[in-house]
Amino acid sequence: MAVYTLGFVMEQALGHVTHTKNLQTNVPRDPAVRAHWALVPFEVHGLAARLPLYKSNWTVRAGLRARAAVARLARTTQLDALFFHTQVPAILVPDWLRRLPSVVSLDATPIQYDQLGTFYQHQQGPAWLEALKWRLNRNCYRTARHLVTWSAWAKQSLIADYGVSASKITVIPPGVNIAEWVRPTPRVHHDGPVKLLFVGANLERKGGLLLLDAFRALRPLGVELHLVTKDHVAAEPGLIVYSNMQPNSAPLKALYHECDIFALPTFGDCLPMVLSEAGAAGMAVVSTSVAAIPEIVREGQTGLTVPAGDTHALEAALRQLVQQPALRLQLGERAVAHVSRAYDAASNAQRLLDLIKAEVDAARARVGVPA
Numbered sequence: 001m002a003v004y005t006l007g008f009v010m011e012q013a014l015g016h017v018t019h020t021k022n023l024q025t026n027v028p029r030d031p032a033v034r035a036h037w038a039l040v041p042f043e044v045h046g047l048a049a050r051l052p053l054y055k056s057n058w059t060v061r062a063g064l065r066a067r068a069a070v071a072r073l074a075r076t077t078q079l080d081a082l083f084f085h086t087q088v089p090a091i092l093v094p095d096w097l098r099r100l101p102s103v104v105s106l107d108a109t110p111i112q113y114d115q116l117g118t119f120y121q122h123q124q125g126p127a128w129l130e131a132l133k134w135r136l137n138r139n140c141y142r143t144a145r146h147l148v149t150w151s152a153w154a155k156q157s158l159i160a161d162y163g164v165s166a167s168k169i170t171v172i173p174p175g176v177n178i179a180e181w182v183r184p185t186p187r188v189h190h191d192g193p194v195k196l197l198f199v200g201a202n203l204e205r206k207g208g209l210l211l212l213d214a215f216r217a218l219r220p221l222g223v224e225l226h227l228v229t230k231d232h233v234a235a236e237p238g239l240i241v242y243s244n245m246q247p248n249s250a251p252l253k254a255l256y257h258e259c260d261i262f263a264l265p266t267f268g269d270c271l272p273m274v275l276s277e278a279g280a281a282g283m284a285v286v287s288t289s290v291a292a293i294p295e296i297v298r299e300g301q302t303g304l305t306v307p308a309g310d311t312h313a314l315e316a317a318l319r320q321l322v323q324q325p326a327l328r329l330q331l332g333e334r335a336v337a338h339v340s341r342a343y344d345a346a347s348n349a350q351r352l353l354d355l356i357k358a359e360v361d362a363a364r365a366r367v368g369v370p371a
Contacts, residue, residue: 063092
């Protein structure tokens with residue numbers, strides 16, 4: 001059996017932390033893979049926090065940290081290939097992209113991120129800097145042996161905005177470990193209060209404030225709103241706030257199983273992983289038609305989508321699901337099927353490994369190394 005020694009260079013910001021943990025759970029299950037991990041932190045501390053460009057520019061910081069991490073890996077092991085997620089740590093390592101078969105993964109292109117930037121406190125720079133950023137990213141995409149996107153939405157931007165051939169791009173969503181999120185018993189109609197669930201550290205960007213307004217209008221129906229967030233929220237009737245819930249924890253999964261409707265009326269997201277968690281848990285989902293969200297929340301099939309910022313549409317969608325338990329259950333059942341098919345972390349991790357191994361095999365064949 002061929003053995004593949006692979007280096008995984010992983011951005012550690014926002015949902016990419018959970019993606020890394022899921023890969024670290026599933027990658028070791030492939031007996032042919034020897035995985036080595038280089039985690040690229042977002043935070044900056046100490047003396048580095050005083051360096052103007054380093055502390056303020058994530059591309060520079062991630063690139064320099066990735067260079068150092070890959071060099072450390074290369075000193076201790078003979079790597080067959082490199083996997084970068086996202087493209088940000090790969091931008092300043094073109095020599096390594098050429099030296100080893102390299103696969104670069106991304107949830108959104110920089111152009112797409114700029115379009116969502118207002119909601120991430122991200123601003124575009126002057127024209128010359130944006131042009132340089134575009135060239136650096138295009139060169140990264142050209143140099144990598146293959147590209148992986150989390151969604152068809154991101155793939156389309158690579159093709160249209162950066163001139164990448166569609167044949168060089170494979171869509172592999174991040175997903176969740178389905179078996180850990182599936183509800184232990186089937187959902188059934190109950191007579192208790194309908195429970196809405198929101199999970200999002202940034203309450204404002206994720207639409208939590210709009211959800212609070214919609215919830216207040218629905219409160220006469222006897223609904224409860226369960227908020228998992230790091231932001232402070234004042235107490236009010238029917239509202240339960242969880243400020244210390246940990247990702248992938250047993251209490252968080254139990255909360256998904258206990259609640260009936262998952263609401264994420266986000267203003268700015270690429271592909272929130274909480275939506276695949278909610279789908280795996282069999283919840284009816286209400287979210288916004290932003291970025292790649294319609295690929296997982298299929299309107300009228302696995303959930304309902306509303307325009308971002310439209311409180312009245314959000315209230316109407318939630319009211320419909322609160323008052324129609326049969327529809328809730330139907331959407332939840334379809335969500336489980338859809339997520340199990342397309343967003344299972346174990347299956348998608350194996351797809352990713354097979355893709356990387358194929359690039360290694362091709363490189364070995366070019367230099368005459370036997371499998």
